[in-house]
Amino acid sequence: xxxxxxxxxxxxxxxxxxxxxxxxxxxxxxxxxxxxxxxxxxxxxxxxxxxxxxxxxxxxxxxxxxxxxxxx
Amino acid sequence: xxxxxxxxxxxxxxxxxxxxxxxxxxxxxxxxxxxxxxxxxxxxxxxxxxxxxxxxxxxxxxxxxxxxxxxxxxxxxxxxxxxxxxxxxxxxxxxxxxxxxxxxxxxxxxxxxxxxxxxxxxxxxxxxxxxxxxxxxxxxxxxxxxxxxxxxxxxxxxxxxxxxxxxxxxxxxxxxxxxxxxxxxxxxxxxxxxxxxxxxxxxxxxxxxxxxxxxxxxxxxxxxxxxxxxxxxxxxxxxxxxxxxxxxxxxxxxxxxxxxxxxxxxxxxxxxxxxxxxxxxxxxxxxxxxxxxxxxxxxxxxxxxxxxxxxxxxxxxxxxxxxxxxxxxxxxxxxxxxxxxxxxxxxxxxxxxxxxxxxxxxxxxxxxxxxxxxxxxxxxxxxxxxxxxxxxxxxxxxxxxxxxxxxxxxx
Ligand code: SF4
Numbered sequence: 312x313x314x315x316x317x318x319x320x321x322x323x324x325x326x327x328x329x330x331x332x333x334x335x336x337x338x339x340x341x342x343x344x345x346x347x348x349x350x351x352x353x354x355x356x357x358x359x360x361x362x363x364x365x366x367x368x369x370x371x372x373x374x375x376x377x378x379x380x381x382x383x
Numbered sequence: 384x385x386x387x388x389x390x391x392x393x394x395x396x397x398x399x400x401x402x403x404x405x406x407x408x409x410x411x412x413x414x415x416x417x418x419x420x421x422x423x424x425x426x427x428x429x430x431x432x433x434x435x436x437x438x439x440x441x442x443x444x445x446x447x448x449x450x451x452x453x454x455x456x457x458x459x460x461x462x463x464x465x466x467x468x469x470x471x472x473x474x475x476x477x478x479x480x481x482x483x484x485x486x487x488x489x490x491x492x493x494x495x496x497x498x499x500x501x502x503x504x505x506x507x508x509x510x511x512x513x514x515x516x517x518x519x520x521x522x523x524x525x526x527x528x529x530x531x532x533x534x535x536x537x538x539x540x541x542x543x544x545x546x547x548x549x550x551x552x553x554x555x556x557x558x559x560x561x562x563x564x565x566x567x568x569x570x571x572x573x574x575x576x577x578x579x580x581x582x583x584x585x586x587x588x589x590x591x592x593x594x595x596x597x598x599x600x601x602x603x604x605x606x607x608x609x610x611x612x613x614x615x616x617x618x619x620x621x622x623x624x625x626x627x628x629x630x631x632x633x634x635x636x637x638x639x640x641x642x643x644x645x646x647x648x649x650x651x652x653x654x655x656x657x658x659x660x661x662x663x664x665x666x667x668x669x670x671x672x673x674x675x676x677x678x679x680x681x682x683x684x685x686x687x688x689x690x691x692x693x694x695x696x697x698x699x700x701x702x703x704x705x706x707x708x709x710x711x712x713x714x715x716x717x718x719x720x721x722x723x724x725x726x727x728x729x730x731x732x733x734x735x736x737x738x739x740x741x742x743x744x745x746x747x748x749x750x751x752x753x754x755x756x757x758x759x760x761x762x763x764x765x766x767x768x769x770x771x772x773x774x775x776x777x778x779x780x781x782x783x784x785x786x787x788x789x790x791x792x793x794x
Contacts, residue, residue: 343417
């Protein structure tokens with residue numbers, strides 16, 4: 312499963328961290344979220360993870376108020 | 384009665400900022416990065432823009448206020464501090480804040496602080512409390528004019544001064560959207576869409592139509608389904624009474640609004656306030672300003688809570704009831720300064736002689752005019768159709784990439 316994260320639009324609300332703390336962390340550097348292990352590609356970050364992570368990251372994508380988390 | 388008043392205009396992007404300056408605003412407010420109540424908006428300014436904003440506005444002798452008024456979490460504190468450091472370095476006039484961490488840090492750095500409406504200041508002792516940190520304070524939106532006047536008088540009588548040593552200045556909202564939240568604190572968007580208004584991600588679901596039903600599926604008869612959507616505040620027809628209270632700053636709401644909204648609203652309030660100060664303000668003039676204000680985005684107007692005699696008045700439709708509308712026509716390709724002529728590519732709609740138009744751009748702001756002469760292929764023409772390039776006379780400098788709109792009465 313591929314997680315994509317359009318970081319520049321993140322508003323740093325922390326909701327994704329509440330539901331999927333293993334994969335999402337807040338950065339104290341700029342107050343936005345970090346996709347743990349994500350690689351930068353253009354203006355977004357992405358990482359391939361196992362299916363076992365789908366549930367929590369689906370939740371993260373659903374709670375994100377600005378829809379910057381996409382799953383494929 | 385106040386002897387001077389500051390008209391503070393919203394600036395959500397470069398074009399609106401220019402429009403505010405063109406309209407003669409005394410100050411502008413804007414947000415950067417994600418720590419402002421319009422974080423969801425796509426074109427917030429960034430930290431790198433502060434220098435240019437400060438430079439541009441100081442040329443116009445316009446004060447600059449950076450809003451830093453969201454709920455702040457621990458992970459936000461380093462960015463909050465970095466923003467305040469940049470405010471100091473770039474000479475932005477002040478920050479508008481409600482969270483005590485931001486107020487405290489700015490105060491320590493010697494950065495001027497204004498207390499935002501989110502702090503819900505509604506009595507004199509709160510003013511005294513915040514006077515240790517702030518020179519200007521926005522009052523809670525729920526106060527009546529009598530209550531505002533009482534606060535202004537107490538500030539004078541008790542000599543309540545801010546860190547600058549001057550009397551604390553009282554600011555109130557004068558125009559624009561009011562929501563059903565208390566001083567901007569609302570959970571509706573969070574509960575329904577998980578999208579926190581207090582982090583600048585309000586989905587404005589109060590603005591929709593609602594029906595009230597109970598468990599038995601019985602529907603309450605209500606003659607207006609927009610039961611949570613107040614009309615917009617407009618104070619232009621009692622601005623004399625507003626300024627009689629001694630308030631110093633009038634805030635115009637609308638960082639999400641268009642540049643022509645910012646220009647019209649700022650111009651109207653600037654002219655009206657000046658006429659109150661000159662003693663030339665009349666009801667007829669106020670009526671004319673109100674008609675101009677109705678041209679741009681509004682959900683219908685009411686007096687807010689200032690005159691105390693009315694409860695909330697609810698909008699009765701979704702979106703704007705503005706009397707004018709803009710329709711995109713084409714883009715500016717070039718500007719010839721000597722004859723003041725713009726070269727336009729028409730894209731969507733025919734442009735005709737005598738059409739009222741506005742040209743809008745980041746550096747241009749808003750230029751409003753009527754097509755008085757039009758040429759196609761160097762020949763005078765009555766109209767220019769879709770896909771055609773034409774030239775028209777314009778009253779001010781416009782720039783390649785600016786958008787040209789028809790600016791007409793709404794049907
Ligand atoms: S939920 Fe979305 S906006 Fe909020 S921190 Fe996570 S990625 Fe950013």
